[in-house]
Amino acid sequence: MIGERRPVGWLSPRPLPHPLEGLVSTAATTSPTDIPSDIQRVFQLQRAHQWQAKTSTAEQRKEKLRRLRAAVEAHGEELVAAVRRDTRKPEQEVRITELLNVLANIDRNISNVEEWMKPVEVKTSLNPDDRARIVHEARGVCLILGPWNFPFGLVMGPVAAAIAAGNCCMVKLTDLCPATAHVAGKIIRAAFDEQEVALFEGGVEVATALLELPFNHIFFTGSTRVGRIVMAAAARNLASVTLELGGKSPVIVDADADVGKVAADLAAAKQFNGGQACISPDHVFVTAAQKPRLVEAFRDRVRQNLYDADGSLKRENIAQIVNAPNFARIKRLLDDAVAKGATIAVGGQLEEADRTIHPTLVTDVTPDMLIMQEEIFGPVVPLMTYDRLDEVIEFISARDKPLALYIYSNTPGNVERILQRTSSGGVTVNGFFSHYLENNLPFGGVNQSGLGSYHGVFGFRAFSHERAVYMHQVKPAGAH
Numbered sequence: 001m002i003g004e005r006r007p008v009g010w011l012s013p014r015p016l017p018h019p020l021e022g023l024v025s026t027a028a029t030t031s032p033t034d035i036p037s038d039i040q041r042v043f044q045l046q047r048a049h050q051w052q053a054k055t056s057t058a059e060q061r062k063e064k065l066r067r068l069r070a071a072v073e074a075h076g077e078e079l080v081a082a083v084r085r086d087t088r089k090p091e092q093e094v095r096i097t098e099l100l101n102v103l104a105n106i107d108r109n110i111s112n113v114e115e116w117m118k119p120v121e122v123k124t125s126l127n128p129d130d131r132a133r134i135v136h137e138a139r140g141v142c143l144i145l146g147p148w149n150f151p152f153g154l155v156m157g158p159v160a161a162a163i164a165a166g167n168c169c170m171v172k173l174t175d176l177c178p179a180t181a182h183v184a185g186k187i188i189r190a191a192f193d194e195q196e197v198a199l200f201e202g203g204v205e206v207a208t209a210l211l212e213l214p215f216n217h218i219f220f221t222g223s224t225r226v227g228r229i230v231m232a233a234a235a236r237n238l239a240s241v242t243l244e245l246g247g248k249s250p251v252i253v254d255a256d257a258d259v260g261k262v263a264a265d266l267a268a269a270k271q272f273n274g275g276q277a278c279i280s281p282d283h284v285f286v287t288a289a290q291k292p293r294l295v296e297a298f299r300d301r302v303r304q305n306l307y308d309a310d311g312s313l314k315r316e317n318i319a320q321i322v323n324a325p326n327f328a329r330i331k332r333l334l335d336d337a338v339a340k341g342a343t344i345a346v347g348g349q350l351e352e353a354d355r356t357i358h359p360t361l362v363t364d365v366t367p368d369m370l371i372m373q374e375e376i377f378g379p380v381v382p383l384m385t386y387d388r389l390d391e392v393i394e395f396i397s398a399r400d401k402p403l404a405l406y407i408y409s410n411t412p413g414n415v416e417r418i419l420q421r422t423s424s425g426g427v428t429v430n431g432f433f434s435h436y437l438e439n440n441l442p443f444g445g446v447n448q449s450g451l452g453s454y455h456g457v458f459g460f461r462a463f464s465h466e467r468a469v470y471m472h473q474v475k476p477a478g479a480h
């Protein structure tokens with residue numbers, strides 16, 4: 001059986017309110033009354049310009065991407081400082097996720113766009129003398145909306161793909177990172193004319209105004225709750241969407257797994273951005289026999305990674321919780337779990353004044369606890385025990401499809417069984433995050449965790465329409 005105590009009906013999925021509901025979107029810091037008219041004006045400019053952008057050559061697109069790269073580099077230090085002003089993340093994490101990754105991503109588009117743009121010839125089955133091909137044509141005018149947890153990187157990845165695919169786009173970063181949004185605006189203005197790419201700063205009302213417009217494609221990264229709002233807005237105009245959403249990503253530890261490795265990987269993964277990553281491992285399934293070893297090894301590893309000899313936390317090495325409402329949300333999940341009988345086995349220190357949560361492992365967890373129902377999005381990990389692997393499979397497959405699934409196992413047959421009987425956006429076996437980092441794989445969710453994918457060529461495709469072109473052989477007049 002899964003969990004130490006099992007309430008009636010524990011297998012039935014419940015429609016879940018999103019954990020971040022009502023918490024993360026603040027009112028606009030500034031709301032100039034002319035924003036909607038400015039949005040309209042730029043939208044009309046881009047609508048007119050899209051046909052020119054669509055016909056741009058690979059070289060012209062590369063040139064745009066080089067301008068973007070140069071602007072990012074020129075504002076690199078300012079950007080790192082801005083992200084750190086908006087979020088207290090370790091500087092090295094910011095450099096890697098918000099700067100180096102963005103540059104590498106732009107470079108990948110520059111290196112490959114020519115190849116990606118080539119039409120794909122297909123064999124004709126109607127008549128062997130005819131010709132047919134698939135043309136990747138720009139979608140047109142796109143809207144790109146991003147989340148707060150990697151506020152620049154998760155917007156610039158899609159922007160680079162949109163440019164490579166020959167689109168115009170309008171962009172808005174989250175209102176929770178105003179300093180980053182401001183620097184991003186400078187970068188975009190330095191690299192592009194507003195008829196190609198334009199960035200709007202502001203709050204949810206700016207996002208709402210943008211969503212009124214008949215974009216050709218909307219690329220949204222954020223919560224499942226707001227993803228529904230975005231998809232409803234897109235439906236009004238039949239815009240295509242890419243939705244990069246969140247959810248509860250489980251970790252299955254098979255009976256033969258190396259528990260020491262699981263603990264070390266888990267400690268590092270939950271430290272990364274303070275567990276505030278869409279693909280962060282959310283909860284862990286282990287056998288009862290493995291549980292004490294996992295708890296012990298996790299405690300040791302966290303101590304090694306994050307504490308001084310005197311026991312004080314090296315707080316510069318773990319991101320703060322982004323804001324007070326999110327801190328209160330995670331505290332509520334922990335309080336509810338403890339009230340229902342869970343045990344804080346590791347950590348549990350919540351420093352409200354500093355919005356710091358020490359890496360925390362919770363045991364004696366049951367499915368009725370909120371911590372097993374809402375995306376945690378923090379450095380907290382509940383541990384559930386199981387007897388048979390099939391119980392875990394049933395548990396996962398009865399719930400919303402997660403963005404990521406992690407399996408630690410040395411038995412290929414078990415890995416295969418899990419893969420066949422569950423669904424998730426992506427999977428990493430015997431590690432964390434690798435399916436995200438591998439740019440030859442599509443990254444995205446499925447149903448509740450998202451729609452569509454990107455990274456590498458998949459980003460180019462997300463921003464392209466696959467147009468079917470069939471050409472009948474034209475015979476010269478009079479020929480037979």
Ligand code: NAD
Nearest residue numbers: 024025146147148173174175207222223226244245246278
């Ligand atoms: P969020 O959904 O609250 O906000 C995302 C964006 O939507 C922001 O730009 C915000 O300003 C805007 N927004 C908020 N309310 C809106 C509304 N009513 N109408 C229109 N726009 C609105 O998400 P967040 O808190 O910024 O990010 C955390 C969530 O994002 C988590 O669920 C996480 O799993 C998910 N996420 C997913 C990915 C991915 O690649 N799949 C990456 C990062 C984060």
